[in-house]
Amino acid sequence: MTGNVFQSEKIIRLRHLGRSFMTDPREAVRLVPEGLASYFEHAVDYDIDKGWEPRLHEWLGAPWPCPELERGQELWESTGEELEAHGLSFGRHTYGQYSDADAALGRAVWCVVLHLHPAVVVETGVARGITSRVVLEALEHNGEGHLWSVDLPHPFEPGIRAQTGVAVPPDRRSRWSYVEGSSRRRLPPLLRRLGRVDVFVHDSLHTARNTRFEMECVGRVLTPGGVMLVDDISTHQGFDDWTRRTAGTRRLICPSADSEGLFGIVDMCPGARPTAPS
Ligand SMILES: C[S@@+](CC[C@H](N)C(=O)[O-])C[C@H]1O[C@@H](n2cnc3c(N)ncnc32)[C@H](O)[C@@H]1O
Incomplete structure (x- = not known):
C-alpha cells in the first residue's frame, strides 16, 4: 500500500513536470533533476519528540507553558476566517497539491x-501565505526584522496563482519582500546579498534533493543560535542527511497537528560546521 502511494506520487510529479514546461520552461528545466532524484528517495522512520514544544522553548530560553500561545491561536483562527471570507478553504491540499501550513508548524x-527576535527571516514556499503571515505578525509584534520569501508560484495551475500571499493583508507587507522564482535560482543570490539568516522556514518543494540544497545554502549563513524549521520531512531523507552530516546542530522531530506529517526544527549551536553543497 505505502509502495503504491509513493509510486503514484512519483507519477503525479512527472505529469506536473510535463505541464510546467508549457508554463515556464526556464523553471521547468530545473525541475528535471528533481523529478529524477525523487526515484532515489525513501521515507525515514523518525523517533518523534513528543515533548518538542517545551524542548523548543528551553532552546529559545523562553518560559513554558508559553504565554504567547493564546495570541498565536487567535491569529490562527482569524487567518482561517479571513481566508473563508475570500471564499477559500484552509488546510490540506488547498493550493493545488500543496497545503496551507499545519497548526503545529504555525x-x-x-x-x-x-x-x-530575528533581524533576518528567510522562507521558501508561500502559496496563500500562512507561514508568511505568522512570521510577519510576530515581527510586527517585535517591532523589528524583515522576511524574504522565495516562491515559485504554482507552475501548472495558473488559475490559483492569484491566491499567492492572500493571507497577508496590506498592512502587514512593509516588512516583507517576495522573491519570485525557484529556490534553486533565487536562494543563493539572495543569501549572498543578505550575508546572514537568523530564522529559516523551508516549505517549498519537499524533495530530498531540494530540501538538502536549501539547508546547505542556509546552513552556511545561519547565525549561531539561529533556527531552521523544515516542513514535510518524513517522505524523504533530505532533512535526516543534512542534520546527521552537520556537526554542532540539534534537531527536533515534530508531529503535525493533524498527525499526517512531520516537520523538523534545527538549532545551530555556536561552532556548528555546515557541509559543502552537493
Ligand atoms: C506547501 S506550499 C507553501 C505553504 C505556505 N508556506 C503556507 O504556510 O501556507 C509550497 C509552495 O512552494 C512553491 N514551490 C514549489 N516548488 C518550489 C521551488 N522549487 N522553489 C520555491 N517555491 C516552490 C509552491 O508553488 C507553493 O507556493
Missing part, C-alpha cells in the same frame, strides 16, 4: 520568531 514558527 505554533513553532510563531514562538521561534517571537522569542528569538
Whole structure:
C-alpha cells in the first residue's frame, strides 16, 4: 500500500513536470533533476519528540507553558476566517497539491520568531501565505526584522496563482519582500546579498534533493543560535542527511497537528560546521 502511494506520487510529479514546461520552461528545466532524484528517495522512520514544544522553548530560553500561545491561536483562527471570507478553504491540499501550513508548524514558527527576535527571516514556499503571515505578525509584534520569501508560484495551475500571499493583508507587507522564482535560482543570490539568516522556514518543494540544497545554502549563513524549521520531512531523507552530516546542530522531530506529517526544527549551536553543497 505505502509502495503504491509513493509510486503514484512519483507519477503525479512527472505529469506536473510535463505541464510546467508549457508554463515556464526556464523553471521547468530545473525541475528535471528533481523529478529524477525523487526515484532515489525513501521515507525515514523518525523517533518523534513528543515533548518538542517545551524542548523548543528551553532552546529559545523562553518560559513554558508559553504565554504567547493564546495570541498565536487567535491569529490562527482569524487567518482561517479571513481566508473563508475570500471564499477559500484552509488546510490540506488547498493550493493545488500543496497545503496551507499545519497548526503545529504555525505554533513553532510563531514562538521561534517571537522569542528569538530575528533581524533576518528567510522562507521558501508561500502559496496563500500562512507561514508568511505568522512570521510577519510576530515581527510586527517585535517591532523589528524583515522576511524574504522565495516562491515559485504554482507552475501548472495558473488559475490559483492569484491566491499567492492572500493571507497577508496590506498592512502587514512593509516588512516583507517576495522573491519570485525557484529556490534553486533565487536562494543563493539572495543569501549572498543578505550575508546572514537568523530564522529559516523551508516549505517549498519537499524533495530530498531540494530540501538538502536549501539547508546547505542556509546552513552556511545561519547565525549561531539561529533556527531552521523544515516542513514535510518524513517522505524523504533530505532533512535526516543534512542534520546527521552537520556537526554542532540539534534537531527536533515534530508531529503535525493533524498527525499526517512531520516537520523538523534545527538549532545551530555556536561552532556548528555546515557541509559543502552537493
Ligand atoms: C506547501 S506550499 C507553501 C505553504 C505556505 N508556506 C503556507 O504556510 O501556507 C509550497 C509552495 O512552494 C512553491 N514551490 C514549489 N516548488 C518550489 C521551488 N522549487 N522553489 C520555491 N517555491 C516552490 C509552491 O508553488 C507553493 O507556493
